[in-house]
Amino acid sequence: MGTILAVANRKGGVGKSTVATMVAHAFSVWGEMRVLLIDVDAQANASLILIGGENWVKARKRNATLADYIYDFFPLKPVEPASYILPEASDLRAQDGGVPPLTLMPGSLEIEDREHEIMVRLASQGTPFHQVEEAVTTRFRTLLRHAGDGYDLVILDCPPGISFSTRASIAVADIVLVPFRPDYVSLFAVDRIGRMIEECYPPRQLKDIPMDQRRYVTLANMYRETSIHDRLVDEMAAFHPIMETRIPQTAAIANAFDWEANRRTIRQKYKSALPHVETLYSELLPLVERRRSSGEETSA
Ligand SMILES: Nc1ncnc2c1ncn2[C@@H]1O[C@H](COP(=O)(O)OP(=O)(O)OP(=O)(O)O)[C@@H](O)[C@H]1O
Numbered sequence: 001m002g003t004i005l006a007v008a009n010r011k012g013g014v015g016k017s018t019v020a021t022m023v024a025h026a027f028s029v030w031g032e033m034r035v036l037l038i039d040v041d042a043q044a045n046a047s048l049i050l051i052g053g054e055n056w057v058k059a060r061k062r063n064a065t066l067a068d069y070i071y072d073f074f075p076l077k078p079v080e081p082a083s084y085i086l087p088e089a090s091d092l093r094a095q096d097g098g099v100p101p102l103t104l105m106p107g108s109l110e111i112e113d114r115e116h117e118i119m120v121r122l123a124s125q126g127t128p129f130h131q132v133e134e135a136v137t138t139r140f141r142t143l144l145r146h147a148g149d150g151y152d153l154v155i156l157d158c159p160p161g162i163s164f165s166t167r168a169s170i171a172v173a174d175i176v177l178v179p180f181r182p183d184y185v186s187l188f189a190v191d192r193i194g195r196m197i198e199e200c201y202p203p204r205q206l207k208d209i210p211m212d213q214r215r216y217v218t219l220a221n222m223y224r225e226t227s228i229h230d231r232l233v234d235e236m237a238a239f240h241p242i243m244e245t246r247i248p249q250t251a252a253i254a255n256a257f258d259w260e261a262n263r264r265t266i267r268q269k270y271k272s273a274l275p276h277v278e279t280l281y282s283e284l285l286p287l288v289e290r291r292r293s294s295g296e297e298t299s300a
């Protein structure tokens with residue numbers, strides 16, 4: 001099992017799907033790693049970025065989405081995750097001109113229905129209310145781990161808010177990447193998810209955990225070189241681990257996510273935003289590698 005990287009933030013619209021797919025592109029093309037992106041979000045934005053609308057509709061018709069996988073997995077009968085995973089999931093060319101090893105378990109609107117169904121079923125079987133949440137999260141965790149077997153890097157693109165699947169994604173992840181927009185709400189939002197990731201319940205507090213021992217790292221996205229943004233980024237850095245990479249707000253990033261039927265190089269896709277993807281990749285690579293080798297040591 002490779003590294004599991006969840007991209008999460010309770011706040012919506014901060015660039016989670018943008019960053020998740022950017023990381024998937026970079027690690028599969030430059031790192032030549034076998035990457036699986038699991039789209040945990042009912043909005044399915046990462047899926048649309050990776051395979052385009054028409055292919056997503058086809059995947060849904062074939063019942064090849066995370067929601068179907070969750071449905072078929074219940075009640076814990078063996079299912080083959082490969083049936084729900086699309087190979088060759090991007091419009092990119094590999095460095096050697098071939099197809100990058102990037103695969104996708106698509107998201108779909110039914111994910112939340114499945115969560116609810118499992119919850120209701122457990123409750124109707126007499127599971128005490130306080131144990132239902134734990135049981136659903138545990139089930140999701142098992143599903144995600146099972147799906148990620150055989151990949152170098154598994155990326156979980158989480159929805160905004162805190163659903164069962166987000167909790168499970170955070171719990172199962174080796175690293176949680178928390179993109180944020182430098183604004184006044186972000187510090188508060190990151191504080192909440194930071195405590196959740198580090199399982200801080202009284203008396204344990206986030207500040208008791210050294211920055212370099214935390215499982216999450218924040219990433220400034222939609223950054224502009226203004227004094228307000230700099231101050232907000234500094235404030236974030238005072239309380240939370242933060243990447244040196246700052247991704248600016250640029251049309252090239254927004255445009256890179258239009259899926260094209262013809263494969264192109266990563267340079268052709270990202271155009272003027274390519275240096276930002278490179279910087280993010282260079283800073284993230286050692287973190288991913290470190291978790292990979294510590295995982296191998298643990299399992300040896
Ligand atoms: N650095 C950037 N520069 C320009 N546009 C960006 C940048 N990052 C994200 N966007 C745009 O902002 C919008 C929101 O981004 P995205 O969907 O990645 O956020 P999200 O956190 O995944 O949202 P949600 O909470 O709904 O899942 C998208 O239209 C995306 O193209």
Ligand SMILES: [Mg+2]
Nearest residue numbers: 016017041045
């Ligand atoms: Mg998203």
